Amino acid sequence: MRIEADFECGNAIVEKMTEVEADLSIRPDSNAKYFEWFYFRVTGETGILRTFNLTNAHAASYPQAWNGYRALASYNGIDWFRVQTQYVDGVLSIKHRAEQTSTEYAFFVPYFEAQREKLLDDCAKVGERRTLLTTTGGRPVDMIVFGDPAAAKKVWVFSRHHAGEPMAEYCIEGIMRRLADAQDPTVQRLFEAGIAFYCVPNINPDGTALGNLRANAAGIDMNRDWKQNVEPKSVEVAGLLKAMEAEGVDFFLDLHGDEEHQYVWLVQPQPELVAPEVAPTQQYLETYVRDHYAEYGPDPKGDSLSPVDSGMAVDFVAWKFKCPSLIVELPFKDTIAANGAFESLQVAGCVAFGRDCVDMIAEAMMSQKN
Ligand SMILES: [Zn+2]
Structure with a gap:
């Protein structure tokens, strides 16, 4: 052999x-x-x-x-x-x-550059494609803006902070393909309500291509490097933060894969970093996930990081932009006896879950009082 x-x-x-x-x-x-x-x-x-x-x-x-x-x-x-x-x-x-x-x-179904290029190309027919930065490996980090870039509210979605978590990219593909469907009533309602989406399908394309688990080409775990003065080795975080500062952020979703758990779960920002006016929306998101995905469980290990300087995007964005912010973790393993659609999350399940995330975001954004 x-x-x-x-x-x-x-x-x-x-x-x-x-x-x-x-x-x-x-x-x-x-x-x-x-x-x-x-x-x-x-x-x-x-x-x-x-x-x-x-x-x-x-x-x-x-x-x-x-x-x-x-x-x-x-x-x-x-x-x-x-x-x-x-x-x-x-x-x-x-x-x-x-x-x-x-x-x-x-370890999981890989997601290749050619798939990403096809996704971006398809979505650019209805959205606006922008290159946010070029990595040290010479790869573009591209984004699609869905809806009116002058919209009052902006939802940012990232996937693949961690290079070896392709389920996150299948999930964002589900989100993006749904947002690209002009006939979808929920999507229409979002755009009419002045909500635009900024979707970045892969923020760590070097690490992904290299077959890394977590790091970018320079060896940085980018989801430990969100802070005011970003490390020079985190060109990706610096470029993303600059774009977010220029555009504004009203909701942030960061998609990840989880090696250990056999269910979908959320990571919420540290409570002291959540602006008071946003707290009800954060609570709503937690309830939404618990109601919709029976196997949801709290992170048993998430409290060990010191609150303010965890370096995680979910914390930094919640604090800096005073907006709802969350991580969704999708399992590497098949889920155990979850509700119907999610028994095997593999590719179709991750895409379907992404489509459902649009409903979650719509309900959370539309119910915001501010
Ligand atoms: Zn991750």
Whole structure:
């Protein structure tokens, strides 16, 4: 067999292999220590039961996440399915008898530049496409403005602060494709109410292409770097903040993937950073998610960061722009017995969830008193 990972979003290093078994390690993010994202292609004879051992799984950023996790595989890069996966003695072992000569294995379904370009291109037919910045890797960070840029209220949506969280990009694709549908009554109502959307489908395209888990090309976890004086290595955060300051922000949604939990959940800003007039909307969002997604649970580990200088966009934007602000986390694992539409979040589920986020934002914005 042959194993490759030297392509867009690829991440795996072959240590040793036979025809039926390979030891692999996951490469740390460029200039950083984070790792967990993997994505590689195996070619060889069909019908052979093969084992792929990720030998450094125990040292990954979220080793607990491997418990109950099953890897994804695909023969054509379009249809993905879960395969037998075990986490024993610190090694994640994927076992699979391939029915075709080429099989890809990944932590989650990857999202490629070509998909992003198609999304931006499609949406630019109804919205306005803008390039916010160019990364150190020479990649543009592009945005689509939906609705009137002179609108009174502006909703900003980001995805992929963290490079290896493609479910967030499938989710924003759902949001953007719905906003691009001029016939959608909720979208019409939003635009008529003077609400515009600023959607940035990938704010970390270098890290994504490099196969990183969290960092940008310079090794920075950008969602720990939101502050008044942004690190020079965070060109992405600096560029985004500049654009937000120029345009104004009235609602902020930051989309992420969660390695450990098997449900959708929210991260709210630290309470002391929430402007009093915004607190009812924050509460409303929490209630909305709890009512709509039965498996929603509070973050069991979210309170350890010191409130004011967490460096998380959700906190900084809430404080700086005095607006509702939240993170939505979508799981890497399939959800457990959630309500109908979300039993398997994979690609279709993430897109559908994104479409539903438009309803959530509409209801939260329309019910604002100010
Ligand atoms: Zn994240």
